[in-house]
Amino acid sequence: MELLPLNLLPIGCTARVRQINAHGALRRRLMDLGLIIGTEVKAVRKSLSGDPTLYEIRGAMIALRCEEASKILVERFVL
Amino acid sequence: MGLTGQSTGLATIRRISQVQVQLSGDIVVALAGNPNTGKSTVFNSLTGLKQHTGNWPGKTVTNACGRYGYNGKNFVLVDLPGTYSLMANSLEEEVARDFICFGDPHVTVVVVDPTCMERNLNLVFQILEMTPKVVVCVNLMDEAHRKGIQVDLKRLSDILGVPVVGTSALKGQGLDRLKEAVWSVACGRFSVNPIKIEYDGVIEDAVGIIEPQISRLMDNLGCSISSRWLALRLLEGDQAIAEAFKRYLGTDIFASTDLRERLHKTRNMLVEQGITIGQLRDRLVSALIHNAEEVSRQVVHRKESAINSIDSKIDDLLTSRVWGIPAMLALLGLMFWITIEGANYPSQILAKAFFHLEQKLVELFMASDAPEWLCGILIDGVYRTLSWVVSVMLPPMAIFFPLFTLLEDLGYLPRVAFNLDNFFKRACAHGKQALTMCMGFGCNAAGVVACRIIDSPRERLIAIITNNYVPCNGRFPTLIALATIFMAGGAGWLQTIVATLVVMAMITLAVGITLLISKILSRTVLRGLPSSFVLELPPYRKPQVCKILVRSLMDRTLFVLARAVTVAAPAGLVIWVMANVSVAGDSLLSHFAGFLDPFARLLGLDGYILMAFILGLPANEIVIPIVLMSYMSAGTLVELDSLSALRQILVEHGWTWLTALCTMLFSLNHFPCGTTMLTIRKETGSWKWTLLSFMVPTITGIVLCFVVAQTARLLGLV
Numbered sequence: 001m002e003l004l005p006l007n008l009l010p011i012g013c014t015a016r017v018r019q020i021n022a023h024g025a026l027r028r029r030l031m032d033l034g035l036i037i038g039t040e041v042k043a044v045r046k047s048l049s050g051d052p053t054l055y056e057i058r059g060a061m062i063a064l065r066c067e068e069a070s071k072i073l074v075e076r077f078v079l
Numbered sequence: 080m081g082l083t084g085q086s087t088g089l090a091t092i093r094r095i096s097q098v099q100v101q102l103s104g105d106i107v108v109a110l111a112g113n114p115n116t117g118k119s120t121v122f123n124s125l126t127g128l129k130q131h132t133g134n135w136p137g138k139t140v141t142n143a144c145g146r147y148g149y150n151g152k153n154f155v156l157v158d159l160p161g162t163y164s165l166m167a168n169s170l171e172e173e174v175a176r177d178f179i180c181f182g183d184p185h186v187t188v189v190v191v192d193p194t195c196m197e198r199n200l201n202l203v204f205q206i207l208e209m210t211p212k213v214v215v216c217v218n219l220m221d222e223a224h225r226k227g228i229q230v231d232l233k234r235l236s237d238i239l240g241v242p243v244v245g246t247s248a249l250k251g252q253g254l255d256r257l258k259e260a261v262w263s264v265a266c267g268r269f270s271v272n273p274i275k276i277e278y279d280g281v282i283e284d285a286v287g288i289i290e291p292q293i294s295r296l297m298d299n300l301g302c303s304i305s306s307r308w309l310a311l312r313l314l315e316g317d318q319a320i321a322e323a324f325k326r327y328l329g330t331d332i333f334a335s336t337d338l339r340e341r342l343h344k345t346r347n348m349l350v351e352q353g354i355t356i357g358q359l360r361d362r363l364v365s366a367l368i369h370n371a372e373e374v375s376r377q378v379v380h381r382k383e384s385a386i387n388s389i390d391s392k393i394d395d396l397l398t399s400r401v402w403g404i405p406a407m408l409a410l411l412g413l414m415f416w417i418t419i420e421g422a423n424y425p426s427q428i429l430a431k432a433f434f435h436l437e438q439k440l441v442e443l444f445m446a447s448d449a450p451e452w453l454c455g456i457l458i459d460g461v462y463r464t465l466s467w468v469v470s471v472m473l474p475p476m477a478i479f480f481p482l483f484t485l486l487e488d489l490g491y492l493p494r495v496a497f498n499l500d501n502f503f504k505r506a507c508a509h510g511k512q513a514l515t516m517c518m519g520f521g522c523n524a525a526g527v528v529a530c531r532i533i534d535s536p537r538e539r540l541i542a543i544i545t546n547n548y549v550p551c552n553g554r555f556p557t558l559i560a561l562a563t564i565f566m567a568g569g570a571g572w573l574q575t576i577v578a579t580l581v582v583m584a585m586i587t588l589a590v591g592i593t594l595l596i597s598k599i600l601s602r603t604v605l606r607g608l609p610s611s612f613v614l615e616l617p618p619y620r621k622p623q624v625c626k627i628l629v630r631s632l633m634d635r636t637l638f639v640l641a642r643a644v645t646v647a648a649p650a651g652l653v654i655w656v657m658a659n660v661s662v663a664g665d666s667l668l669s670h671f672a673g674f675l676d677p678f679a680r681l682l683g684l685d686g687y688i689l690m691a692f693i694l695g696l697p698a699n700e701i702v703i704p705i706v707l708m709s710y711m712s713a714g715t716l717v718e719l720d721s722l723s724a725l726r727q728i729l730v731e732h733g734w735t736w737l738t739a740l741c742t743m744l745f746s747l748n749h750f751p752c753g754t755t756m757l758t759i760r761k762e763t764g765s766w767k768w769t770l771l772s773f774m775v776p777t778i779t780g781i782v783l784c785f786v787v788a789q790t791a792r793l794l795g796l797v
Contacts, residue, residue, distance in 0.1 A: 031364040032164035049501040061616040
């Protein structure tokens with residue numbers, strides 16, 4: 001299955017996190033929000049100008065800018 | 080210019096975090112939890128303290144302290160900043176962690192949100208690794224119930240090995256059980272037996288090698304920090320923890336060469352097994368979250384519910400690509416319209432009452448044969464300024480502030496940050512700056528304090544320096560009054576609507592200037608790229624309307640009255656003295672105003688207006704009253720009971736629409752008030768940044784007013 005950066009996940013789609021390429025504090029922050037390898041993420045909506053995007057992570061709504069989201073590689077669920 | 084911890088407020092927060100609570104006999108209780116779990120509401124309900132709780136992440140940044148009694152014992156409750164973790168990635172996390180480690184609380188209460196159990200349990204596990212004396216408070220039970228979420232509290236307590244209490248703090252439910260649980264853990268009635276998170280075999284081996292040594296060291300220090308927890312932190316190369324030991328206990332934990340060597344050896348062993356520090360961290364966090372997932376699966380049961388879809392329907396509108404900004408403007412407009420329309424009547428009534436009382440006071444003075452100058456100082460100086468501040472400034476503030484608080488408690492502000500983030504990103508600023516700006520609407524000093532939620536020092540300074548561009552509650556009445564008098568011709572509802580539009584145009588301009596100046600700052604003195612941005616949008620919550628109305632009305636009224644007495648009254652006295660002491664045939668006031676006049680004229684103002692801004696340094700509320708005082712002291716005396724009377728005075732002194740416009744622009748863009756500047760000094764710890772915060776908006780105002788005034792004159796518009 002092909003990996004895709006989270007920022008390219010279409011709105012309304014769900015995917016599973018496979019790789020986190022962020023480092024240092026950002027990596028830690030993402031993981032503290034419960035975003036680890038294997039976590040399900042749903043792209044909920046985009047902001048006015050297309051950035052940031054709102055994601056549903058473990059029941060919480062978290063907005064990420066595309067710079068951060070692009071560091072998270074996900075595998076899209078096939079329906 | 081270096082961005083040291085000193086210059087960005089770290090020092091201040093560290094100082095505050097060392098709460099002095101170790102009084103004999105008192106039981107110290109730390110209150111921890113994720114942001115937006117209603118932690119502050121729990122705090123307020125237990126202590127009866129009136130700390131305001133907004134519905135946005137990061138409202139509490141410092142430790143607030145309160146007391147309550149239970150079973151004959153005195154409990155000191157310390158509200159820690161809301162954090163997702165205690166790994167000291169940010170200032171808030173460091174403050175919270177340091178308090179649990181070194182503040183030596185007898186009990187730590189962790190407030191969790193049952194609707195996001197997995198993420199909340201992550202924090203619970205981290206705290207259980209640090210201290211066994213924990214009570215878990217599952218708050219927002221009512222909200223969970225509405226969303227069809229059931230939590231098996233008994234089961235959770237059995238698994239965690241500590242008491243678990245369900246509460247709905249907003250409704251005051253479950254708080255007695257919480258007090259009971261805290262008491263029973265504090266005095267050992269409940270024997271805690273906390274769950275131990277097991278990591279991979281290799282990691283456990285590594286911990287086993289260094290833990291005995293650390294345990295001995297802690298015993299020698301008489302320190303109750305868990306040696307297992309400390310071993311894990313040292314293994315993952317946590318620098319902050321060693322520094323914290325130096326800071327709070329004055330010891331260098333690496334003084335022992337034995338520990339250093341063992342740590343080194345163990346790390347090498349891990350690397351040989353293919354586990355670098357980075358991977359170790361990942362494995363630790365992942366293990367916690369997997370455990371949280373597992374526990375959550377066992378205790379949380381969900382039924383499908385319609386509530387979530389209502390939230391998302393509201394968000395469909397409020398954060399929509401098409402309707403997001405119009406909805407935001409409409410909400411803002413509605414707030415101003417209500418403020419302008421609603422403030423009129425109480426203003427008139429107050430003004431009439433004050434004028435009536437003034438006549439009585441004058442009669443009293445006449446009857447008592449008091450000297451004329453005393454009557455002048457007290458009535459024309461102190462009393463009149465005071466009554467102006469109260470009657471013109473109080474009503475709009477008392478109406479706008481609760482409306483704003485309502486939006487804040489609903490959870491709308493993070494949506495504003497979400498909508499506007501891209502603009503801030505392009506200005507190389509932080510998305511949360513939108514939140515701090517929103518706070519600036521209430522009070523710039525509060526906005527500056529709110530900047531603590533921004534982790535990156537560079538972006539925090541930008542947010543602090545530009546916060547003053549947002550007009551605070553003390554400047555709204557000025558904008559509203561001038562917009563109503565000079566911009567909005569006609570009468571009735573049309574006038575209110577035009578005034579609303581003018582004020583909103585001013586706000587839009589303020590946001591635009593904030594973005595522009597932020598961009599300029601990040602290209603010059605505060606160079607850098609935007610840092611990472613993670614923002615949680617909390618669920619909408621029903622605000623406690625009555626409580627907000629009563630409390631903010633009271634708060635605002637008391638605040639304005641206090642300001643009127645401490646700032647406006649002395650200012651009135653100074654103005655009266657200046658207007659009545661003559662040197663070389665002219666009063667001091669006219670000398671001063673005359674001196675400023677040529678420069679002020681270039682900016683479309685006059686000497687008196689500029690002088691009012693300068694004398695209004697202690698508080699923006701008194702600027703317009705000072706202008707009026709100065710005009711009236713020159714002779715004309717009218718009954719000031721309505722805006723038309725105000726207009727008459729201003730027009731008599733040469734005001735045109737351009738004067739009003741420039742005064743509004745200068746009100747938006749000038750030096751922060753005294754309180755805000757002191758706050759900036761405190762938050763940045765540096766006079767240099769305070770000076771910059773003074774200069775930047777002032778220069779903006781001067782340039783803007785100059786360009787507008789000269790252009791209008793050149794085009795012959797006036």
